[in-house]
Structures are given as structure tokens and as C-alpha cells.
Amino acid sequence: MVWSYSTAVINDRLQAVIDNIDANGGHGRLQLLTLGGQVLSTITLARPSASILSSAGIMVFDAPLTDASAAGGGTAALAQITDSFGTVVVPNLTVGVSSATGDVVVSLINIAAGSIVTFLSGTVTGR
Numbered sequence: 001m002v003w004s005y006s007t008a009v010i011n012d013r014l015q016a017v018i019d020n021i022d023a024n025g026g027h028g029r030l031q032l033l034t035l036g037g038q039v040l041s042t043i044t045l046a047r048p049s050a051s052i053l054s055s056a057g058i059m060v061f062d063a064p065l066t067d068a069s070a071a072g073g074g075t076a077a078l079a080q081i082t083d084s085f086g087t088v089v090v091p092n093l094t095v096g097v098s099s100a101t102g103d104v105v106v107s108l109i110n111i112a113a114g115s116i117v118t119f120l121s122g123t124v125t126g127r
Helices: 007-021
Strands: 029-033 039-044 050-053 058-061 065-067 078-082 088-096 104-106 117-125
Touching: 007 050, 007 058, 007 088, 029 104, 029 117, 039 065, 039 117, 088 117
Parallel strands: 088 104
Antiparallel strands: 029 039, 029 078, 050 058, 058 117, 065 117, 078 088, 104 117
């Protein structure tokens, strides 16, 4: 049997995700990763980190935000959201340079160490 949740329940679940990202009194972070898991860029999220489009069951991150100096070089293939302690809250997000190609939209995916990387937008659709 396949479960189907109401929009209200989906929104409650998404709020729990936001609460976990924003927990511990600090700011969550967006990390851009290579396929091998190397962190290329870390962007500190706003607080609160996101809001919910209540009629659609979609969490929308507060952006744009910038990393002034990328930590590593490579191609950003995945992204993850962590809390302020570095615990992964939302893993395996896709990365693109447009919303048609990624959950997380950034200014560039081919990143050189020291590059300025901007997080332009991001969404998580509740299920």
C-alpha cells in the first residue's frame, strides 16, 4: 500500500525539517559536494532557514546567500543541508544552475577553490 499524506501533514513534516536545520541556536548550512563527497562550498543559511508554501507542501529556502571563498575545486553534483553542528538534515539534493535542473540552484557548478559561489534558490517538496 502506498501512503498519501494530506497537505497539512506534509507541511507539519516540512516544519519539523526546518526546526531541525535551525536547532541548537545556530545557523544551518548548505554544502555543495562532488559525487565522491568532497565539500566544495559551504554557505551559511538564514535563520529561519526556510519557509513553507502551505498550499503546495513545498519548503523554500531563504536566498540568495553567498560563500565568499569556496573550499575546494571540482564539479558540484550533490548538496546537503546540515544543522549548526554539522549533522546532515537533508541529504542528496540535486544541484543545478536553473530550477529545471536542480533542487538547489547555484551560480556555478564547476567550482574552483576560492571562487565566490552564490546559492540562488532551493526547494524541498514534501512527500
